[in-house]
Amino acid sequence: MNRTEMKENYKKNIGLILIVFILLSCTGGSKNFQKEHNKKIEIYYFKGLVDAAVPCDKEFSSSEVEDLGQRLIDTAVFLEIAERIGYLNKNIDAKEDNCNFRMQCNLYNENGSKQRLCISQFNCMVVNGEKVKDDKKLIYLLRKLSGYYNYFDSDVVKSFSEVEQFGVPDSYKNSNENIEQNNSRLYAKVVLLQR
The missing domain is CATH 1.20.5 (Single alpha-helices involved in coiled-coils or other helix-helix interfaces)
Known part of the structure; x- marks a missing residue:
């Protein structure tokens, strides 16, 4: 040659x-995690420490939820959350016990489909009815962006395993004392949208 x-x-x-x-x-x-395929993430959670057992398939009425509005988040962060939800691994070591939620996240896609993620107080995670291995980064992002940590005293926030790993969010503001004064509803609702 x-x-x-x-x-x-x-x-x-x-x-x-x-x-x-x-x-x-x-x-x-x-897995369709591109910007044009993800519409919104709707998050419901208990405001503070509540001793209640609620199943992951709970549907909320507007009368039981304090609507905290919509929050625009960076597209890259939104897509990271959507991707992490989509790639959670099934927990083959899952016990048969119930995984009562403290936070429910519904990822809505433009094609009308929905993925439901529920997170318990101790980070037990369920996606569409199946237990999955926990993802501390995902838990941290969802709790941080929704304002979940704001309903706990700073000492309690520091004890969350994901906060021990990633730190107390800069946006943390203790709203725990004002829960009963501001609104008697047990649940908060936040909608995350991408910028």
Whole structure:
């Protein structure tokens, strides 16, 4: 093979690699976690320490929830949350005990589908009725962005395992004392939207 033929083969190979790269990048992410496919994340949670057992499939009425409104979050963070929910691994070591929730997160997609994630006080996690292995980063992001930590005293917040790992959020503000004065509803609702 002479030098001209080698150059020609080299150009063809580079061209093929570029074409493959372009085709792969055009397909986007897997499991439909691209921006245009995720509509919103609706989060419900107990305000503070509540001694109650509530199943993950609970549907909320507006009369039992304090609506805290919508929060715009960075698209990259929104997509990270959606992706983490989609990739949670089934917990094969899960016990048969009930995983009563303290937080329920509903990820709505534009195609009308919904994924439901529930998180218990001790980070037991259930997605669409199946126990999954906990993801402390996901738990931290959801609790931080929804204002969940604000309904606990700072000493309690510091004892959460995910806070021990990632730190008390800068946005933390103790609202625990004002719960009964502001609203008698046990649950809060927040909707996360991407900017």
